[in-house]
Amino acid sequence: MKAEIRVAGFGGQGVITFGYVLAQAASIHDEKYALMTQSYGPEARGGACRSDVIISDVSIDYPKLSKLNCFIAMSIDAYNQFKKMVKPGTVVILEEDLVHVPENELLEDVTYYNIPSVREAETLGNRLAANMVMLGAAQAVTKAVSEESLIESIKQRFSRYTELNIKALRRGIELGKQAMGEE
Amino acid sequence: MKAEIRVAGFGGQGVITFGYVLAQAASIHDEKYALMTQSYGPEARGGACRSDVIISDVSIDYPKLSKLNCFIAMSIDAYNQFKKMVKPGTVVILEEDLVHVPENELLEDVTYYNIPSVREAETLGNRLAANMVMLGAAQAVTKAVSEESLIESIKQRFSRYTELNIKALRRGIELGKQAMGEE
Amino acid sequence: MTEQIDYYLEDYLRMDRLPHIWCAGCGLGIILKSYVQALYELEYDLDKIVTVSGIGCAGRASGYVNTDAFHTTHGRALPFATGISTSNTDIKPVVISGDGDLFAIGGNHLIHAARRNINMLVICSNNFNYGMTGAQYGPTTPRDMRTPTSPYGNIENPFNLVSLVSSAGATMVSRWTVFHVNQLKNSIKKGLTKNGFSFIEVLSPCTTGYGRLNKMSPIDMMRDLRDTCKIRKVHPTEATIEPGKEVIIGDFVDIEKPTYADVLDQLTRRSTE
Amino acid sequence: MTEQIDYYLEDYLRMDRLPHIWCAGCGLGIILKSYVQALYELEYDLDKIVTVSGIGCAGRASGYVNTDAFHTTHGRALPFATGISTSNTDIKPVVISGDGDLFAIGGNHLIHAARRNINMLVICSNNFNYGMTGAQYGPTTPRDMRTPTSPYGNIENPFNLVSLVSSAGATMVSRWTVFHVNQLKNSIKKGLTKNGFSFIEVLSPCTTGYGRLNKMSPIDMMRDLRDTCKIRKVHPTEATIEPGKEVIIGDFVDIEKPTYADVLDQLTRRSTE
Amino acid sequence: MSETIPTGKHFVHGDWACAEGAIAAGCGYFAAYPITPATEISEHIASRFPQLGRRFVQFEDEIGAIASVIGASFSGMKAMTATSGPGISLMLENIGLAVMTEVPCVIVNVMRGGPSTGQPTMGAQADVMQCRWGAHGDVEIIALAPQSVQECFDLTVHAFNLSEEYRTPVFLLSDANIGHMFEKLEIPAADEIEIVNRKKPQVFPPDYKPYEADESMVPPMACFGEGYRFYSTGLTHNEMGYPDMSVETQDKLVRRLCDKIRRNKKKINMTEETMTEDCDVLVVTYGVTARSAASAVQMARREGIKAGLLRLITLWPFPDWKIEELADNVKGVVVPEMNYGQLVREVERSVKPTPVEFIPKLGENPPSPDEILERIRRLAK
């Protein structure tokens, strides 16, 4: 099994944390092979921001994405910038309120899910947890990593707001399952 | 014809000027091939100082001395430092008052001439012209360059004391010839 | 960018490169604005200006001005500008660069250019840190500040830039802030017309780096500049910047001396006499 | 050397390396002498000194002292000494180097080491030129001086070293000459025992370089130091050196501040709290 | 985290791992000037060193940083600096001094796109010749290239060990790809980490000649403050460390400095071979690019092409003898690099008549496995 996941948005949305929590869960807690890369640089200042995660049962050689399995877009800028990487078979998860893709621009043979992560996070008490909602949804959709490991990874990563983030993650998993029609 | 000449002494004796005037005379005025090198460096500060001249009818490739024809020593330090380069056939010209080589230390198959250049220069009016006296002697001994060219070279090199230097040169040539028994 | 941008300084800026890369609220935009506004108000011949920068957030300023411009290496803007200034005396080099660029790696060139009185204007954005590399402390960061490389508080003493540059021989030395934007602009105008080495330190908020580390919003930082900075005339050595104390801004030095270009010309006359 | 040399400072010098390379009458020998004399009089533990130099005639000084010694690269003696000083706080680095080494190529390290208040003593031989490379002008050469690279007279303004170093934050700043050899020695003693960044500028004749170009004999140059230098207490910014004018020597700064090593130690305490 | 060696698993980036490697190796002094993509090393060191009572100094520039590292090492500390290409360009003069005065130290270059300011945040492998040839004069250097976060740790420790053993600066050539990539790092228990320390003099101070070496060619090293009162200079020097401008001294010194590395090259050099025994096409690779190359070789084997992999862990001294040997029986050698032709020249020099195919890759990414595979296929024909 190999999963390639890109999450992208703008600075401040917790995109890097998303990638880190996911990859750490797979690597340290699921004992899989995993790596995470992110975009850096002045050009990214305030603009697009992204994190790529590769998870695999066997060791990962080439560290860059080669076949994207799942793309999580948390801003319209990010979606537009990276949609060229979306290939038939890729699953795309969009932040429902921030990213609207007109029907006629949807890519062929690509599954789209819309997750209202910001709204859900606000309901839970803090919109900053939207990234964890999206992460939950991504978990549900890709199964690249186990829920327990993600929770462990969150505990390791956060010294504060751990509970909130776990709640957000769980809510995201539910939403993901719903979206997939699993529930 | 190829002549390799080293002149050595201590700073302030005009050793470099000796080399320059000689080599320039050969190169520019005799239209021979000639080059001049000199020792540099902090280690030479106040200590030994030398100038090497190579004069040849054909172009000079290797720019360092390989077979020394004539060695002019203007100080005992200089003589001691470089006497290892003196080989059978080399002519050595010593400043009579500054360099005394004990009879038993004279090198074999080497011709020595003693020239009282400082005294002669003082007689002519300025001990700083001693180097030109020595140069004259070297000319007489080696014939590596013509007297006329040396005079031209002196004129080119000096804007002051030209006459004194030419006189010193001429006196040196006389002394050289005398020493060789030519006169 | 679909919106039609119609801006009164469009002849002075590379409009095709806007928006610039700086963070929201970063003072560098205001410094750049003051500079082009000064050029605009002076109706300065833009063909006779070269804007030179080193590397850093501030160093990006040269890329937005519609003059000849050179984005050089980190810390070396001044020697590049010296080459320009001495080669073509019709040109006024204006260096816009950061406190790190000019005083960390580039400190030596600064004091030597001031000493030689090279005809140029140096606008130093002092945001109290290395913004570009992620807000590490530098030679202007106040004591005890926490930054990524001083997580337990900065243990170094900052320079008093005004005093250092004055000691080195600059003919015009001023300090302003991006809040004091009109004085800043006027100071730049003065520097642009002065024949000599002019230096303007501009206190400027680094909002995402220094600001976030200090838990200050851009507006907090601007208010801070408004409230703690006072215009006074003191000896440059007294114009230190210390946390919690009033910061003195204004003009510190304004003298006349022959510039390097002047004396080079004299030299030519002397050598051919 | 056949003569048996029996010298009272032989434990302080590398006697096997004498005579040194400096020219007749060069002030560097006197600076070196004052330094070892100071060590001798203080009975300083020679194992706790590292003598550090850059490159230049002055830079050769480290090679004659019987302490650990490091002859580094041109202009960089101070960062080497900073590494030493911060790694082993028992050691006092003493930098002996030239005006060119410390203020031309090395100027930036000097102001930063002063700013950080690194515990070290810097003895700067100011011979007003680059002696080692053949007496070219440098950042201390007075205006109008003729040197091999200023054959029509120097067009640059010299630094006031005392003012520059003070501005940068040094805790002890003095200027002496090799003629004022006892004051110099005492100043070195003070610097050796001071905990902080101490800087002593020593005016020193370069007899073959600067002297010959000025048509001055070594004795002329020493007389000049004797006759033009006056001990006074002035603000560092006033201690300029101008040809034909009286040169002010003496102590300019003597203050106490925590050293870099002190604050590093505090940092360790703070970080483990 | 306040233990000296945080044994266990961590999910971290290469720069973090490198900083921990230095700590584990016993680095007591670190100086640097911030630069992307190496700054994270300083940042991690800045948070860890004070607690451990070690010395971190953020310098005014890279020239000062390396100078202070040399000063610290001479004062008995293990010392390191970290930077990227522009910083290395500035450090070269003092790196030459460290070679000349034989001061151990570790220099990390987290490579980024050049020339000049180039692509500050993106990876490259375009400084591999620079680290060998950048300083003036005849300089031999040791350089290691990690391919993973784990190796950033392991090879940093190893770099210190080599540096102490040979009294010479050692480069760790990482790049933005590795330095900024998060992967699992397993830090071993302290007692499982091998540590080498510089050889100390066994004589009394008056008998100590700081630059006198035995057949190992590496002189024992006294440090400042230990009572040896030695002198060290960047000038050509004799065994006492005193300047000596004679031709003989220069000849002897430069030969020894270079030969202490050259003659030990087989001992120093580390490579990793995969399926080279029977290969028709050999891929020679290093650093992050080696990961692509490993995939490509696997893919080729699956296609029935006998491809083999030689991964250079030590880039300098260059394993020319090994490549010569391996290349003897192959149809061709493929050299992918994230530059426009650097180490491939050394491969060409080593293999003599065997054809060499170079894959240049400029701008951020290593060549993909497919790009390498295609060349393997071509050469296998």
Add this chain to the structure above:
Amino acid sequence: MSETIPTGKHFVHGDWACAEGAIAAGCGYFAAYPITPATEISEHIASRFPQLGRRFVQFEDEIGAIASVIGASFSGMKAMTATSGPGISLMLENIGLAVMTEVPCVIVNVMRGGPSTGQPTMGAQADVMQCRWGAHGDVEIIALAPQSVQECFDLTVHAFNLSEEYRTPVFLLSDANIGHMFEKLEIPAADEIEIVNRKKPQVFPPDYKPYEADESMVPPMACFGEGYRFYSTGLTHNEMGYPDMSVETQDKLVRRLCDKIRRNKKKINMTEETMTEDCDVLVVTYGVTARSAASAVQMARREGIKAGLLRLITLWPFPDWKIEELADNVKGVVVPEMNYGQLVREVERSVKPTPVEFIPKLGENPPSPDEILERIRRLAK
């Protein structure tokens, strides 16, 4: 002496000749920091430039010197600096910038013994790899090596011409032996000296793209103050000169910067062949060492050994194709150098299976003709 070009015969040293070469080439700006054995260039320039109304600035260090040279060149001047190894080590970062921003300039390295401070007053050829590889990132460079005082003049003029033609820094690699040696120099009449000037833009300012090149790969060069109002950066940039961090831009830019030299290597390269037509042993040589080699080859011929000489006047771009060709029919190649093995590696890379004998020579003197002859004899067997 106040004429611009002092046509006629002079008995002078190489540094003097180099300075006059710069003057003859039209150099309008010279900046340097004193260093043995290059200071005499500054000194001669200092006495000549003021009279000619040109600009000499003695800088606070070499970093500033080269920076100002680049600034001056961008302001329309032909510009030069002169230094030795330690100075080059410091200049490398800005040399990389000159390559990246395509600013013509001439850099003279009067080489001396290294590493580090080494042997300041003595000659060496140990910086020949440095000038090619010293700057970080992928950099191509042009370097010329004079063998005589006359060539110090001629090749300085030529260095300016190449630099203007290719918009790139050009090195003159002299050494203390040549720089401090006095020989006859004949300065030709002004109108006999070929001068090349940078190509200027033929478009109106608004249409000017500072980094757009035609098939020559060299963009026309506007200068500051000419009304083009262009922007230049050391960051990876597009044709407008604007920073652009894309992989494509980096790839395109670095390839063009390198290829403008690589593809023109046969045009740029200058060598001198003596008796190579029928030779059994080929001596490949450059700079002052070539003088010894020339003697040795003559001596060998006198002994009946068919020796031939290839003297490299251009060291970079390296004439690998020519050496490959010449080496095809010889028994062996001899490479004498005043270093511990530098350009010989390029020869080895070029000649493939032919044996190569290296003669290292450290400390002041070039190898003597006898030393070279001995190797020729050995290979001729």
Add this chain to the structure above:
Amino acid sequence: MFPLPKNKVKIIKSLCKGCGYCIEFCPKNVFERSTELNEKGVTLPEIVRGDECISCGLCVMLCPDFAITMEENPDE
């Protein structure tokens, strides 16, 4: 010369990064934070008391993003 008398301020929405300086420092409180987002997700300021503007130019000078300009006042 600038400031031109009696002009009307205008926000160039695509350039605004939302720092809020205009809102905070306008002496006449002309601006307020709106709920409108631009394509970068920035909450834009809006001109709510345009009539009170005294054309002092401070907002134009202080806006770090060249996002405020003045138009000639059509009323005059």
Add this chain to the structure above:
Amino acid sequence: MFPLPKNKVKIIKSLCKGCGYCIEFCPKNVFERSTELNEKGVTLPEIVRGDECISCGLCVMLCPDFAITMEENPDE
């Protein structure tokens, strides 16, 4: 501690470079230039008024070449 009282100055001839500082600056005029040369060709100073020496130590301190030292005065 130095200066030691009532000592006798001594010239180490092989180290002297002949600058003349001792001759010029000794407050008691103890030295004069001699005609003796050392092996470097330096005209050495000589001690001509040794008795007038007050052991001030200035010559020892000022000699740039470590060529003047003091011996314990045998007379005491």
